[in-house]
Amino acid sequence: MDLQYSASDRDFRQQARAWLAANVPTKRRPANGHTSAQYDRDWQRKLYEHGWAGVAWPKEYGGLGLTGLQQVIWYEEMARARAPHYINTTYVALMHAGPTLIMRGTEEQKAFHLPRILSGDALWCQGFSEPNAGSDLASLKARGTIDGDDIVVSGAKMWTTDAQHADYQELLVRTDPESHRHKGLTWIICDMKSPGIDIKPIRTMLNDEHINMVFYDDVRIPKSNVVGEIDGGWASALATLSLERGLGFIGDQLELYERVGRATDMAGKLRLEDGTLAIDDSSIRQKLAALKADALAIRAMTLADIAETDRTGQPGPKGSMMKLLVTSAHKALSELVGDMMGWDFLEFDGDRSAHPWTYDYLWSWVFSISGGTNEIQRENIADRVLHLPRAR
Amino acid sequence: MYLAPDGDELEIAQAAAGFLAEAMSIERLHGAACADMSADLRHSLGSMGWFALALPGHAGGSGLSAVEHALFFREVGRQCGPVDVLAQCLAATIVDDNALRSSIVSGDVGVALAVGDGTGLRIFGSENAAFMLQLGRDRSDLYTFKNSASEPRASLDPATSIRVSDRVPTVASSETGDRAWNLGQLGTAAMLVGIAEASLDQIVDYAKVRETFGKKIGSWQAVRHPCADMAVRLEAARAQLWFAATAMKEGRGDAGVHLDAAKYLANQAALANADTNIQLHGGIGVTDEHHAHLYLKHALVLARLFGGRREVLGRLLHAEVED
Ligand SMILES: Cc1cc2nc3c(=O)[nH]c(=O)nc-3n(C[C@H](O)[C@H](O)[C@H](O)COP(=O)(O)OP(=O)(O)OC[C@H]3O[C@@H](n4cnc5c(N)ncnc54)[C@H](O)[C@@H]3O)c2cc1C
Numbered sequence: 001m002d003l004q005y006s007a008s009d010r011d012f013r014q015q016a017r018a019w020l021a022a023n024v025p026t027k028r029r030p031a032n033g034h035t036s037a038q039y040d041r042d043w044q045r046k047l048y049e050h051g052w053a054g055v056a057w058p059k060e061y062g063g064l065g066l067t068g069l070q071q072v073i074w075y076e077e078m079a080r081a082r083a084p085h086y087i088n089t090t091y092v093a094l095m096h097a098g099p100t101l102i103m104r105g106t107e108e109q110k111a112f113h114l115p116r117i118l119s120g121d122a123l124w125c126q127g128f129s130e131p132n133a134g135s136d137l138a139s140l141k142a143r144g145t146i147d148g149d150d151i152v153v154s155g156a157k158m159w160t161t162d163a164q165h166a167d168y169q170e171l172l173v174r175t176d177p178e179s180h181r182h183k184g185l186t187w188i189i190c191d192m193k194s195p196g197i198d199i200k201p202i203r204t205m206l207n208d209e210h211i212n213m214v215f216y217d218d219v220r221i222p223k224s225n226v227v228g229e230i231d232g233g234w235a236s237a238l239a240t241l242s243l244e245r246g247l248g249f250i251g252d253q254l255e256l257y258e259r260v261g262r263a264t265d266m267a268g269k270l271r272l273e274d275g276t277l278a279i280d281d282s283s284i285r286q287k288l289a290a291l292k293a294d295a296l297a298i299r300a301m302t303l304a305d306i307a308e309t310d311r312t313g314q315p316g317p318k319g320s321m322m323k324l325l326v327t328s329a330h331k332a333l334s335e336l337v338g339d340m341m342g343w344d345f346l347e348f349d350g351d352r353s354a355h356p357w358t359y360d361y362l363w364s365w366v367f368s369i370s371g372g373t374n375e376i377q378r379e380n381i382a383d384r385v386l387h388l389p390r391a392r
Numbered sequence: 393m394y395l396a397p398d399g400d401e402l403e404i405a406q407a408a409a410g411f412l413a414e415a416m417s418i419e420r421l422h423g424a425a426c427a428d429m430s431a432d433l434r435h436s437l438g439s440m441g442w443f444a445l446a447l448p449g450h451a452g453g454s455g456l457s458a459v460e461h462a463l464f465f466r467e468v469g470r471q472c473g474p475v476d477v478l479a480q481c482l483a484a485t486i487v488d489d490n491a492l493r494s495s496i497v498s499g500d501v502g503v504a505l506a507v508g509d510g511t512g513l514r515i516f517g518s519e520n521a522a523f524m525l526q527l528g529r530d531r532s533d534l535y536t537f538k539n540s541a542s543e544p545r546a547s548l549d550p551a552t553s554i555r556v557s558d559r560v561p562t563v564a565s566s567e568t569g570d571r572a573w574n575l576g577q578l579g580t581a582a583m584l585v586g587i588a589e590a591s592l593d594q595i596v597d598y599a600k601v602r603e604t605f606g607k608k609i610g611s612w613q614a615v616r617h618p619c620a621d622m623a624v625r626l627e628a629a630r631a632q633l634w635f636a637a638t639a640m641k642e643g644r645g646d647a648g649v650h651l652d653a654a655k656y657l658a659n660q661a662a663l664a665n666a667d668t669n670i671q672l673h674g675g676i677g678v679t680d681e682h683h684a685h686l687y688l689k690h691a692l693v694l695a696r697l698f699g700g701r702r703e704v705l706g707r708l709l710h711a712e713v714e715d
Contacts (some may be wrong), residue, residue, distance in 0.1 A: 075715075385623055
């Protein structure tokens with residue numbers, strides 16, 4: 001075992017730190033709407049123009065070709081510099097659509113889409129879940145009928161984050177109407193400007209309009225947009241999901257340590273209702289320190305997992321464990337800060353930048369539901385790590 | 393950067409696991425006189441060189457690092473090994489006198505662990521020990537131990553006997569600095585990780601064979617999900633343990649902070665996993681013949697040594713780590 005950074009890792013950290021210190025936008029990200037997506041595109045373009053786009057992508061596709069360890073360094077420095085959060089309207093494109101195309105797309109698909117994703121010109125959304133297919137994704141029903149060179153899609157998708165801003169979608173449909181479960185599905189690139197698509201926003205308890213229901217009424221998509229095989233989309237979907245469940249939340253895992261530090265600083269300034277300084281309250285002190293230990297452990301797990309992946313070239317089965325731990329710690333931290341803030345915690349209008357702690361508290365449920373609920377992560381661990389008898 | 397046991401480290405862990413399962417299997421704790429280390433066990437550990445594990449090469453040690461120390465004590469923990477094993481290893485590192493050191497390393501003399509309890513000393517470990525070791529964050533003292541001067545107490549943990557003494561003991565050897573303390577903290581954290589691991593393994597094995605309502609209990613979610621939570625707690629504690637051990641090996645300035653975090657997480661993981669292991673075994677889980685309670689009781693002792701929850705959290709709050 002060793003903890004040594006190579007000279008080039010240390011160099012990379014210095015460069016990243018210096019660049020971020022000089023370039024992180026000072027303007028707050030708007031909470032909602034078109035201007036928020038534009039803000040994300042602008043930040044992505046800036047990263048692109050200065051050579052920082054696609055930290056996890058291979059060099060041959062225009063990425064930085066960073067090792068796993070250097071990605072860890074990048075996200076640590078992003079957290080330290082308080083850079084715009086990486087889970088924004090560019091997230092799906094950069095963290096799973098692009099990488100899925102790299103693994104399973106055709107040369108034409110890669111040549112067209114990858115540069116657009118990196119530069120922030122193309123935003124993507126994920127159209128997997130349906131009203132009756134969330135955890136049980138293999139039960140999805142949206143239909144794709146083969147018609148000559150096209151696939152004609154009808155049906156509905158649910159929970160599609162940022163569909164209203166997206167240029168393209170990772171769309172999973174049932175192309176074989178006779179098929180059961182995961183057989184007979186197809187993964188298609190859907191142009192969100194295609195005729196027949198109707199997007200209905202769903203307001204969340206966070207008071208925002210990030211998620212949508214998307215309706216497809218005979219939407220024609222050329223067969224050349226299929227990623228992987230027709231009727232063989234489950235393999236591509238698994239590739240996408242493994243990216244999402246593996247290191248898809250790496251930034252949050254590493255950011256937690258910074259956030260505990262910010263909460264501790266805050267406890268040094270805030271007075272509780274009875275006038276005690278929050279940091280002088282022994283229960284608050286102990287909970288903060290316990291969360292700090294959790295944050296260190298999550299970082300150690302991330303580093304261990306990344307080193308293993310760098311070595312074997314395969315992500316391990318630990319993603320579910322890290323997601324479970326980071327979502328629980330995230331919620332516990334928000335609750336603790338809520339205790340410290342007292343009445344002020346109740347002031348919230350949906351603006352993440354203006355009310356970060358309250359937003360994060362509400363977000364903690366999204367975090368533990370989207371990308372696979374905590375219960376489903378426990379199922380994954382029981383099956384794939386502990387090899388317990390199958391429940392399903 | 394690589395944070396999992398590797399190469400020679402794995403071989404040492406396997407050798408330790410094999411040896412300890414023979415020499416001091418947890419089964420021994422179901423026997424009549426079970427607590428602590430017998431003179432025979434001490435000699436056999438000594439003859440294999442395990443007490444010299446943390447000793448530097450120039451002092452006759454194996455020249456291995458904190459990483460191997462952690463790997464060994466994780467295996468000791470899996471068998472609910474006596475606290476004496478740790479005291480013996482640490483005593484060897486603070487003794488200057490060559491003759492005394494080699495009799496500790498060979499297991500010819502025994503060392504118990506002493507902790508100040510406000511009024512006197514609380515002594516954990518063998519009544520046939522000739523010495524006892526008291527460790528602090530800035531100094532370690534090895535005392536000559538007169539068994540007649542101590543009074544036996546009832547002990548919750550079959551793997552650890554407890555005595556108290558109010559006599560001022562005679563110092564045999566001392567060292568300033570935190571090296572021995574850190575190795576002690578690492579060793580106890582590792583034993584607790586071993587307990588957390590053994591508890592998880594035990595319930596996973598049982599969940600694959602025990603049936604209720606016509607199904608293996610491991611297929612019920614009310615069993616699967618707590619098992620998954622045990623695995624997550626263990627994984628966090630183990631990853632942090634490797635981090636702390638490696639930070640010590642490399643002499644990083646923030647090793648103490650990582651040790652505190654590792655000890656806290658190991659305390660929590662061992663206690664919570666021991667708890668869930670008993671619960672998910674049903675009735676058999678509360679019987680004396682089962683191992684489940686042994687893990688819990690030993691974890692209760694180890695969780696208080698070298699930094700209980702409140703103490704380590706108190707230090708962690710404002711501690712700074714390096715990149
Ligand atoms: C804010 C937000 C954004 C999202 N963004 C997207 C997106 O962009 N694209 C997309 O495709 N999807 C998205 N999702 C969908 C998300 O992946 C699903 O909501 C999630 O997988 C859960 O599915 P469900 O809502 O249908 O719940 P259900 O599957 O109906 O589950 C209901 C409850 O039952 C539990 N449960 C279900 N099955 C089991 C089981 N086998 N064992 C134990 N417990 C079980 C669940 O944990 C949950 O508590 C988003 C969700 C949210 C909340």
